[in-house]
Amino acid sequence: MTDLRLSATQLERYSRHVIMDEVGPEGQARLLAGSVLVVGAGGLGSPVVQYLAAAGVGRLGIVDDDVVDRSNLQRQVIHADGDVGRPKVESAREFVDRLNPDVTVEPHELRLSADTIATLPDYDLVVDASDNFATRYLLNDYCALEGIPLVHGAIYRFEGQLTTFENDGDGPCYRCLFPEAPEPGTVPDCATTGVLGVLPGTVGCIQATEAVKLVLETGEPLTGRLLVYDAMDMRFDTVEVRQNPDCPLCGEEPTIESIHDVAYEGRCTLSAD
Numbered sequence: 001m002t003d004l005r006l007s008a009t010q011l012e013r014y015s016r017h018v019i020m021d022e023v024g025p026e027g028q029a030r031l032l033a034g035s036v037l038v039v040g041a042g043g044l045g046s047p048v049v050q051y052l053a054a055a056g057v058g059r060l061g062i063v064d065d066d067v068v069d070r071s072n073l074q075r076q077v078i079h080a081d082g083d084v085g086r087p088k089v090e091s092a093r094e095f096v097d098r099l100n101p102d103v104t105v106e107p108h109e110l111r112l113s114a115d116t117i118a119t120l121p122d123y124d125l126v127v128d129a130s131d132n133f134a135t136r137y138l139l140n141d142y143c144a145l146e147g148i149p150l151v152h153g154a155i156y157r158f159e160g161q162l163t164t165f166e167n168d169g170d171g172p173c174y175r176c177l178f179p180e181a182p183e184p185g186t187v188p189d190c191a192t193t194g195v196l197g198v199l200p201g202t203v204g205c206i207q208a209t210e211a212v213k214l215v216l217e218t219g220e221p222l223t224g225r226l227l228v229y230d231a232m233d234m235r236f237d238t239v240e241v242r243q244n245p246d247c248p249l250c251g252e253e254p255t256i257e258s259i260h261d262v263a264y265e266g267r268c269t270l271s272a273d
Contacts, residue, residue, distance in 0.1 A: 010028070013102075022216075023218075031057050031216065037061040038063070038127045039139060041092045042072065042075075043072075043200030044153050044154075046092075049095070049096065056103065057103065057215060062106070064088040067086060068091055075198070079095075113264070117139075124215060129153060133182070134265055136152065138264045140174035141256060150165045150167060151207050152164070158231045158232045163177070164214070171224050172243040179244070196231055199231050202231070
């Protein structure tokens, strides 16, 4: 049972949560006892880490194998000019330490693969703030097989999208939405096409909102719905996403029984062996 006893300092820090009927002291205690793995400490991961830490999610795992580059600072708001050249996970950890001493950060400076993902400790849920298809499919498959909720987000130039996969056996997975990754090189990254600096802030904040709701077990998550954001027209659209009965992961006759059944480079196809 979650310990409902909050210190005087915590009651002050989280007072705007505590006075809400939908959160209250019990909900805040649940957040403090909660754990979230954030994959990516860049444009999307920055607001996710910032707001989950501010909300008092007690244990944050952060995965990233990159270092801070000056070109990141236009959108990756938890890093500063003095962090250029440092590992992003260390810069992120120091940011959280300054923001909220209630939060324990577990930095994982590694690139996710079918082998390395198994070395990570357990978390209540995962936020996908990655920037490549191989990681997205790996996280989807791993979380679906393990029954771990996954909050997905992606950005491109002026557009963003996000959805939540509760992975409770009822809803769709990422492969239902995108059965195959595009051919390598057909979707340019932000280094080639650019990205509006505030765009990942909007999408990442919504990802953080979904994560907080999942930890609190309140509200309606984006399960079965893809939220599409167009910053140029300032428009949000919602697209229904249904479970695909032919999905190789969550369909009626699944062929993916392990993350080792898939080759996660290239088009993330089923492994030949």
